[in-house]
Amino acid sequence: xxxxxxxxxxxxxxxxxxxxxxxxxxxxxxxxxxxxxxxxxxxxxxxxxxxxxxxxxxxxxxxxxxxxxxxxxxxxxxxxxxxxxxxxxxxxxxxxxxxxxxxxxxxxxxxxxxxxxxxxxxxxxxxxxxxxxxxxxxxxxxxxxxxxxxxxxxxxxxxxxxxxxxxxxxxxxxxxxxxx
Amino acid sequence: xxxxxxxxxxxxxxxxxxxxxxxxxxxxxxxxxxxxxxxxxxxxxxxxxxxxxxxxxxxxxxxxxxxxxxxxxxxxxxxxxxxxxxxxxxxxxxxxxxxxxxxxxxxxxxxxxxxxxxxxxxxxxxxxxxxxxxxxxxxxxxxxxxxxxxxxxxxxxxxxxxxxxxxxxxxxxxxxxxxxxxxxxxxxxxxxxxxxxxxxxxxxxxxxxxxxxxxxxxxxxxxxxxxxxxxxxxxxxxxxxxxxxxxxxxxxxxxxxxx
Amino acid sequence: xxxxxxxxxxxxxxxxxxxxxxxxxxxxxxxxxxxxxxxxxxxxxxxxxxxxxxxxxxxxxxxxxxxxxxxxxxxxxxxxxxxxxxxxxxxxxxxxxxxxxxxxxxxxxxxxx
Numbered sequence: 001x002x003x004x005x006x007x008x009x010x011x012x013x014x015x016x017x018x019x020x021x022x023x024x025x026x027x028x029x030x031x032x033x034x035x036x037x038x039x040x041x042x043x044x045x046x047x048x049x050x051x052x053x054x055x056x057x058x059x060x061x062x063x064x065x066x067x068x069x070x071x072x073x074x075x076x077x078x079x080x081x082x083x084x085x086x087x088x089x090x091x092x093x094x095x096x097x098x099x100x101x102x103x104x105x106x107x108x109x110x111x112x113x114x115x116x117x118x119x120x121x122x123x124x125x126x127x128x129x130x131x132x133x134x135x136x137x138x139x140x141x142x143x144x145x146x147x148x149x150x151x152x153x154x155x156x157x158x159x160x161x162x163x164x165x166x167x168x169x170x171x172x173x174x175x176x177x178x179x180x
Numbered sequence: 181x182x183x184x185x186x187x188x189x190x191x192x193x194x195x196x197x198x199x200x201x202x203x204x205x206x207x208x209x210x211x212x213x214x215x216x217x218x219x220x221x222x223x224x225x226x227x228x229x230x231x232x233x234x235x236x237x238x239x240x241x242x243x244x245x246x247x248x249x250x251x252x253x254x255x256x257x258x259x260x261x262x263x264x265x266x267x268x269x270x271x272x273x274x275x276x277x278x279x280x281x282x283x284x285x286x287x288x289x290x291x292x293x294x295x296x297x298x299x300x301x302x303x304x305x306x307x308x309x310x311x312x313x314x315x316x317x318x319x320x321x322x323x324x325x326x327x328x329x330x331x332x333x334x335x336x337x338x339x340x341x342x343x344x345x346x347x348x349x350x351x352x353x354x355x356x357x358x359x360x361x362x363x364x365x366x367x368x369x370x371x372x373x374x375x376x377x378x379x380x381x382x383x384x385x386x387x388x389x390x391x392x393x394x395x396x397x398x399x400x401x402x403x404x405x406x407x408x409x410x411x412x413x414x415x416x417x418x419x420x421x422x423x424x425x426x427x428x429x430x431x432x433x434x435x436x437x438x439x
Numbered sequence: 440x441x442x443x444x445x446x447x448x449x450x451x452x453x454x455x456x457x458x459x460x461x462x463x464x465x466x467x468x469x470x471x472x473x474x475x476x477x478x479x480x481x482x483x484x485x486x487x488x489x490x491x492x493x494x495x496x497x498x499x500x501x502x503x504x505x506x507x508x509x510x511x512x513x514x515x516x517x518x519x520x521x522x523x524x525x526x527x528x529x530x531x532x533x534x535x536x537x538x539x540x541x542x543x544x545x546x547x548x549x550x551x552x
Contacts, residue, residue, distance in 0.1 A: 049479075051476075088218075090218070091218070092217070092218045092220070092221055092370070092371075092385070092439045093386055093439050095385045095388060096220075096224070096385045097509075098224075107519075120507055124472055125470075125472075125505060125507065127505040128505060128507040129502060129505060130503040131500075131503075131516075132501035132502070132503075133516075134499050136494065136497070136499040136521070137457075137499060137517050137518055137519065138519030139517040141515075141516070141517050142515065142516050143513070143514065143515035143516075144508065144509075144512070144513065144514050144515075145509035145512065145513050146507050147470070147506075175370060176370065176386065179470050229461055230461070230463060232465070232510075235443075235511065388467065388509075388510035388511065389467075
């Protein structure tokens with residue numbers, strides 16, 4: 001019976017020739033493909049690599065950014081109306097996004113923002129800045145300019161001296177991204 | 181109406197219309213790019229402390245007073261303050277008889293360095309050159325641009341006009357399609373301006389630094405997916421002459437902040 | 440001297456009045472992610488990492504900056520006027536190089552307030 005034939009055993013010369021043709025042909029084709037000179041490409045390999053590198057820059061990770069915010073907030077319930085973020089809704093160029101952060105507090109030893117964290121959720125590196133304030137500041141108001149790669153949210157977290165926390169978030173539309 | 185007058189009237193109307201049309205491309209609405217910028221960008225430009233372009237103006241001032249070259253001269257030595265050159269600055273790009281070609285302000289500064297200071301010319305778009313250029317333009321701020329296009333400048337002007345209306349690049353775009361026909365409209369999220377050069381060299385947010393009109397032309401070409409040409413190439417100088425004349429009367433604005 | 444750091448404070452303030460300190464630094468703030476196709480390298484990171492403000496020697500403000508701060512960084516914060524003296528802002532970069540700008544401030548004791 002045909003099915004009793006052991007593995008690899010050739011039944012007849014037709015099968016033998018067929019097998020030789022298939023295996024030999026495959027070898028010849030592979031050899032020809034390897035040895036055929038390639039046509040000159042319009043884009044050099046160096047430029048292809050450069051385009052690849054530019055097309056796949058450091059990717060933003062929103063989950064990671066939110067994890068960072070959660071780490072700072074540390075499970076505390078954010079106080080309402082503590083932190084105000086003034087940012088334009090639409091910016092022409094992500095290179096310069098003017099931000100104004102203000103924290104509504106008495107600026108006394110037991111009621112001042114010790115650290116104000118700023119995050120941009122869809123940036124490749126979400127941390128923007130950390131500001132350490134003191135009661136000597138009189139008012140907790142900071143003006144700065146940040147970079148955003150794409151339309152995203154800016155999150156400000158203020159850690160107060162009495163252990164409470166305030167969070168503010170604003171969405172910004174960016175037409176031209178930064179860092180390209 | 182007498183029958184003889186009608187063809188005369190028609191001819192007169194046609195003549196006036198043709199003359200008016202020939203001026204049409206040169207008397208389009210003339211507004212600086214400031215008009216088309218976003219409120220935030222305008223706010224940065226208006227604040228002389230926070231305007232980053234002023235850092236370049238200050239650097240230019242330091243360089244203006246710096247001695248350079250084997251003759252040990254500084255710009256200050258011959259020219260006193262940059263404001264004294266304000267009237268001359270409004271005319272650039274200007275024809276240089278000795279070289280029989282027009283020169284941009286940057287090229288003219290280099291020429292000064294080589295011939296009068298015996299110093300090496302600055303590389304195109306280099307920091308020191310841009311600092312000096314923006315210093316001179318800051319000294320001339322408020323004065324209207326007046327680039328001469330008569331006499332030996334005429335061929336350059338015509339070449340510039342030809343380039344302005346010439347389609348280029350994979351997008352097959354000509355300058356006038358965006359900047360004459362559609363200023364104020366949006367192209368992929370960017371608001372089109374009239375493409376004036378009264379504000380160059382300007383601080384562009386995308387460059388995080390100061391660049392000249394020549395560099396902006398390179399970006400324009402790249403945005404139309406055309407091959408950018410060299411800084412100070414004949415084509416770009418001719419284009420700058422045409423665009424500067426097209427915006428004649430616009431006050432020079434320096435240091436300007438643009439997208 | 441090339442313009443690199445800039446500071447602005449009001450010349451005279453009343454005691455206990457809160458005034459604004461405005462600063463501007465000329466710095467590329469290179470984030471370290473931009474790819475330069477001509478040189479075929481990622482442009483290396485070079486940032487201003489820390490900004491300190493000392494009011495007559497006492498630290499009154501500290502900023503830690505990361506790559507998302509704009510080039511030629513602009514920063515404004517508030518300080519309460521206590522006594523006449525000097526407001527000094529120091530910028531420290533990735534390589535621990537310190538640059539500073541200082542301004543004098545005069546605090547007027549207002550007997551009426």
